[in-house]
Amino acid sequence: DQTVYLSKQELFAFFNVDDSNKHSRFKEAIDKMQKQAFFKIKNAKEKGYEFESIVPIPYVKWADYHDEVTIRFSPEIMPYLINLKTNFTQHALSDIAELNSKYAIILYRWLSMNYNQYEHYSVKGGRR
Structure with missing residues (x-):
């Protein structure tokens, strides 16, 4: 329910x-x-x-x-x-629990996205 x-x-x-x-x-x-x-x-x-x-x-x-x-x-x-x-997009709650503003969470998500892209392309090659 x-x-x-x-x-x-x-x-x-x-x-x-x-x-x-x-x-x-x-x-x-x-x-x-x-x-x-x-x-x-x-x-x-x-x-x-x-x-x-x-x-x-x-x-x-x-x-x-x-x-x-x-x-x-x-x-x-x-x-x-x-x-x-x-x-x-998924984030560990423990990672964002201490963030105290919506802008901090947005910035965290943006940095995570860029880091994940870096990890993906560093392994598979291509865009840097």
């Missing part, structure tokens, strides 16, 4: 958060994620383009007094999440 149950303690431990305001920062992160995270998809069709705008996480539930976080993904985003190996 596209629902994931997580532990706040595990999330805090993974992102190495141990300060006193971690719960308020968690609430802010959820709020920001729901308001700013969306996908714009453009599909070519016979008579033009078809556009979709998908909010991937429309529902999040948690309580201050309980450890469980419930996250429900929209059904429209599931094909893109399930087929990540063929549709998206």
Whole structure:
């Protein structure tokens, strides 16, 4: 049913958060994620383009007094999440977890792409 149950303690431990305001920062992160995270998809069709705008996480539930976080993904985003190996660039979460701005992640992706191209062409020859 596209629902994931997580532990706040595990999330805090993974992102190495141990300060006193971690719960308020968690609430802010959820709020920001729901308001700013969306996908714009453009599909070519016979008579033009078809556009979709998908909010991937429309529902999040948690309580201050309980450890469980419930996250429900929209059904429209599931094909893109399930087929990540063929549709998206992959990065180890541990590599980008410490990056604190979207520009840092963009720069990381750009540098990774260039490094991967260098590795590919250094082995197979061709473009330098």
